[in-house]
Structure formats: structure tokens, C-alpha cells
Amino acid sequence: MAEDTRQRLEMLLVMQWLDEGASEGGELALSVSTAAAELGLEEGRSGLLAVMAALGELEERRLVDVAWPTGSGGREARVTLSAELRRDARRLFGRT
Numbered sequence: 001m002a003e004d005t006r007q008r009l010e011m012l013l014v015m016q017w018l019d020e021g022a023s024e025g026g027e028l029a030l031s032v033s034t035a036a037a038e039l040g041l042e043e044g045r046s047g048l049l050a051v052m053a054a055l056g057e058l059e060e061r062r063l064v065d066v067a068w069p070t071g072s073g074g075r076e077a078r079v080t081l082s083a084e085l086r087r088d089a090r091r092l093f094g095r096t
Helices: 002-019 033-038 045-060 083-093
Strands: 027-031 064-067 076-082
Touching: 002 027, 002 033, 002 045, 002 083, 027 033, 033 045, 045 064, 045 083, 076 083
Parallel strands: none
Antiparallel strands: 027 076, 064 076
């Protein structure tokens, strides 16, 4: 399940980035609770923790950088997609 959540979160982040105009630097704001709902995860703490764990895995794989503007216990993250992920997304979705 964790691998599936990581892959689905990766796609959600890419799609959000593209929908928001595909900023050159790859930055986007992520609501952890909204992401959990959009991924169909359990409500409450377990869904939030699943998203946070998936973000950690993506960060370990160097696909994203994650910042927590309100601290590590916050529900709002600032995510920056790696150059490699942005390049792949542009190629796959036909955006230049």
C-alpha cells in the first residue's frame, strides 16, 4: 500500500503542478489533508500520516524537496519537484 500511495501522490503532485501552470522552479503548495482525501485515504490521522510518509519517500528518492512553513507538525507543505520529474512530466504530457 505504501508504494501505491507514493506513486499516486507523485502523480497528484505532477498534475497539480501542471494545472497551476508548471512553474519553472517546480514549486507548489500542498494541503496534506486535501491530498489524503484526493487519494482516497482513510480520514483522520492515518490518512495524514500516509501522505506525510509518501512525501518522505519521494524526498528520499530526490524527486521532491519538502518544506513545512508552519513546522513539521503542520498540514501545509511547500513542495518543489525535482528538475528530472519536471522534465519527465513535460515530456509525458506534451508541455514545453
